[in-house]
Amino acid sequence: MTETTADQSRRLGAKGARTRQRILDAAEAVFVEYGYHDASIVKITETAGVAQGTFYIYFPGKHELFAELVDDLNRRVRRAMAQASDAHRTRLAAERAGFAAYFGFVGEHPGLYRIMRQAEFVAPEQLRRHYDRIVSGYSSRLAAAMDTGEIPRGDPELMAWSLMGLGEMVGMRWVLWQQHEAVPDTVLAGTGEIIARILGVPEPPVPD
Amino acid sequence: MTETTADQSRRLGAKGARTRQRILDAAEAVFVEYGYHDASIVKITETAGVAQGTFYIYFPGKHELFAELVDDLNRRVRRAMAQASDAHRTRLAAERAGFAAYFGFVGEHPGLYRIMRQAEFVAPEQLRRHYDRIVSGYSSRLAAAMDTGEIPRGDPELMAWSLMGLGEMVGMRWVLWQQHEAVPDTVLAGTGEIIARILGVPEPPVPD
Amino acid sequence: MTETTADQSRRLGAKGARTRQRILDAAEAVFVEYGYHDASIVKITETAGVAQGTFYIYFPGKHELFAELVDDLNRRVRRAMAQASDAHRTRLAAERAGFAAYFGFVGEHPGLYRIMRQAEFVAPEQLRRHYDRIVSGYSSRLAAAMDTGEIPRGDPELMAWSLMGLGEMVGMRWVLWQQHEAVPDTVLAGTGEIIARILGVPEPPVPD
Amino acid sequence: MTETTADQSRRLGAKGARTRQRILDAAEAVFVEYGYHDASIVKITETAGVAQGTFYIYFPGKHELFAELVDDLNRRVRRAMAQASDAHRTRLAAERAGFAAYFGFVGEHPGLYRIMRQAEFVAPEQLRRHYDRIVSGYSSRLAAAMDTGEIPRGDPELMAWSLMGLGEMVGMRWVLWQQHEAVPDTVLAGTGEIIARILGVPEPPVPD
DNA sequence: AATGAATGAGAGTTCATTCAT
DNA sequence: GATGAATGAACTCTCATTCAT
Structure with missing residues (x-):
């Protein structure tokens, strides 16, 4: 559902796409609840149910x-x-x-x-x-x-x-x-x- | 420039009042430039020209x-x-x-x-x-x-x-x-x- | 040397367990030498040979x-x-x-x-x-x-x-x-x- | 009542002696309640009802x-x-x-x-x-x-x-x-x- | 594709002490 | 004799990010 404008050079398989979306959804919830600064990557990945490292496979950083x-x-x-x-x-x-x-x-x-x-x-x-x-x-x-x-x-x-x-x-x-x-x-x-x-x-x- | 009427339980001498004001002015500038989170106490006190500890004489904390x-x-x-x-x-x-x-x-x-x-x-x-x-x-x-x-x-x-x-x-x-x-x-x-x-x-x- | 049976909610892999133990041993030595208050986290982690942040992966804080x-x-x-x-x-x-x-x-x-x-x-x-x-x-x-x-x-x-x-x-x-x-x-x-x-x-x- | 073994090179007048004793009494209470490290000089002097600086007129430091x-x-x-x-x-x-x-x-x-x-x-x-x-x-x-x-x-x-x-x-x-x-x-x-x-x-x- | 471990810079805050008045 | 103001080093702790596996 969420489309990305940023170049997604890396083409994702079905599983990868799902993981990415899980992170995105988790991020929205966490940003909304805590605000940008208090929304830590740990909180996001925990909410998404993935490991911290996984985040950086799909996103260059918190800001992006x-x-x-x-x-x-x-x-x-x-x-x-x-x-x-x-x-x-x-x-x-x-x-x-x-x-x-x-x-x-x-x-x-x-x-x-x-x-x-x-x-x-x-x-x-x-x-x-x-x-x-x-x-x-x-x-x-x-x-x-x-x-x-x-x-x-x-x-x-x-x-x-x-x-x-x-x-x-x-x-x-x-x-x-x-x-x-x-x-x-x-x-x-x-x-x-x-x-x-x-x-x-x-x-x-x-x-x- | 910034005037404060808010309760200042601690009564300040002339020098103290001046320092407090310096910090307040510096804080406004720094918050404006960097935003709340990236406005560190170091930046504020440096701008005000006082030591870090001095800040806590006049304010209970960054948030207040x-x-x-x-x-x-x-x-x-x-x-x-x-x-x-x-x-x-x-x-x-x-x-x-x-x-x-x-x-x-x-x-x-x-x-x-x-x-x-x-x-x-x-x-x-x-x-x-x-x-x-x-x-x-x-x-x-x-x-x-x-x-x-x-x-x-x-x-x-x-x-x-x-x-x-x-x-x-x-x-x-x-x-x-x-x-x-x-x-x-x-x-x-x-x-x-x-x-x-x-x-x-x-x-x-x-x-x- | 120090064995720990206390609840370690977080299950650790072999490497993590070793690191945790290193910190525990270092902490004992540092507490003994300096006493609780002068035993800083820096001293403990330096003794253990890990970064400061690593400490907080394994322990909620100094007191615990x-x-x-x-x-x-x-x-x-x-x-x-x-x-x-x-x-x-x-x-x-x-x-x-x-x-x-x-x-x-x-x-x-x-x-x-x-x-x-x-x-x-x-x-x-x-x-x-x-x-x-x-x-x-x-x-x-x-x-x-x-x-x-x-x-x-x-x-x-x-x-x-x-x-x-x-x-x-x-x-x-x-x-x-x-x-x-x-x-x-x-x-x-x-x-x-x-x-x-x-x-x-x-x-x-x-x-x- | 409290006698001091440490050399009290500075001879004190009556008022000074009273102030010193006030600090000593306050210190005992504060040390007992908070322990050495959490007993700050501020707490002691506040309890004694004197300014922070006054402490150092009568004692070389917290430890002594x-x-x-x-x-x-x-x-x-x-x-x-x-x-x-x-x-x-x-x-x-x-x-x-x-x-x-x-x-x-x-x-x-x-x-x-x-x-x-x-x-x-x-x-x-x-x-x-x-x-x-x-x-x-x-x-x-x-x-x-x-x-x-x-x-x-x-x-x-x-x-x-x-x-x-x-x-x-x-x-x-x-x-x-x-x-x-x-x-x-x-x-x-x-x-x-x-x-x-x-x-x-x-x-x-x-x-x- | 994914993970868990590790990092280290930097944050806010405290406090014994000094000093000009 | 006493004060209020100022200092700055040291502290505990957080977190975005990297990396070996």
Whole structure:
């Protein structure tokens, strides 16, 4: 399931691929629970059920493993959002559905935040890419919607960053801190209203 | 530069107070440059120009020092925002001024972000307090403005979190990543527009 | 030389077991020479010829190592005494032989004392167990001899503690302080006489 | 009350003498509670209510302070025993009274043991002197009693060490470990019986 | 393909001692 | 006579990484 961008020069047999995946899964769990620095290789390999040495067969080091995980999570979150918003006709409805999917994903993988917030010092490049990718998705969709006149003119990039800030904060506040599985419905509704305002279509929320 | 009001059980003489401050300033710089974990006591004390042992005269440990710094930064950023927004009559103008002050502060102390983002794992309680305090400020001001009818009804808390998300993302994107001293004027103007939308007063921006 | 029966949760391969033993032997020597506190892990690992980190593969910490050593020494001294006294028919003869063996052991391992005397503050529980075990051996043998009428009635536990005190002091005085390999024969004879008195069989000493 | 053998070159005024004594008293308490190594100068000076620097006005260092305390305790215990045994006519009665006084002293100052047992590595010379002095007291009294025929011949020195071993073990077992204030009466009686046996006058115990 | 053993640099922290005031 | 501040060497322990098998 987890694909790797980094060159995986070494082609793996079936058993090797399985081992690698076990380590990757273990790493996600351990990073989420302990944070990058307190997540030791011992903890990861123990969780994965392999010997310490085995780790270095599949990964050049702790840092590269982390970077791979960040990219991984980014891919998964974007896929979840894209799938959710695809089915909708209006921009507003699509973005709202994307947000809902995002909050759902966050509820299922609260580690997303916890890993991303670490990345500032550990893998800044990956972090930046993470934000850039999400924003550029928003941004181009918004620009297109402006071109068709569906939403009024504005700075699509700035709006995109705003939307992402909104998503992060609401997710942190109502999912991560509240240990909820997803953002409560009332909050979700309120979020939809604010999204509408940001997009410049502040009609009373109407379902798709 | 860093002022500390936090309880300093041990009363210090003039010399001691100066040394403590030197350590605090050094610590901020080192945490900002290296992040919590790679900011060693050696680096901090060397930067401060004192011996390692001296550190432990003034702080119980690395973690407590960090927590104090987080609270400290929070206090400073809120003070800067409050001063800037005090002078304005409309809510919108005040919030815009607050944001401008915030971005200015971030430009002067880009370390603010870098330290806060660490706090998730290092001092989660302080981090939460940091956000809570800022949000509760926004929130009560917005509620008051709704009561007077200055801005339309809405969920003030959710709006507050959105505003903070906006601020964080824009600050990160245009100050931290661009190494700018402040958010460019065009972005500032665009931000003002989005703030207006969120507050529900999307008139074309007019200066105070 | 040092054998360990204590629970070694981690099962070791042959190489690991050898390394562990090397550390244990080195530790005994270093504790004996420097005492618990001045016996640093550096000194121990250097003596053992391994890296510092290796120590922590085999022992959770300095203190646990020390505790294991104390139990170890206790086991060895009791074994030596038991073997020596087994062959004798009368209680008096057996105890005398046990003492002789004890003094012999002390002569071969003068560190015994030096380690035990530390234990008061470092591992009080182990120390107490050490004394309790030795005393309970004495005690039950004396009680049995009273039952058969071989020695007159008396408080066997109190007699046991007295015997142990006698042994410790004589060992300290004539072996440890004199750097002798064993208690001189004249002292040994005198000790035998006092043991006889304590047991209540003050006949002139006769070999078995 | 505490006299010092070490040269006190610096003659002290009344205030200085009082401060010195305060430190000495604090040190005893702290050494007893924490043991030599964990008894830090900070703890001692804090207990004494003086600044750290003050300590070094009165003592050259931690080690010398400890050595002085050892000699001090030795003097006090011998004085207590001497006073108690002075009034008695027979050797046996006197020694029994001495033991009782010893156990009483130990009950009042359980730190005696705890400090002495440390001394093996910290101040071995003082420790040896401690034992030598006590033993030589016993020894000469026993020799005198042999000369007058009050007790049968035997090796007085060896008997003296035996007696001391008895005292240490019984004191450790029934006072220190039991947290009693003194050895229980039954044990005291039993001890008297064993003393009688060691002295070679094993008549049924008769009060003085 | 995998393992267990070993490494050693570096971490945070303590504390006896010194010294200027 | 006393203090508070400062020192720095030494300590125990952790952990990413390497390597022989």
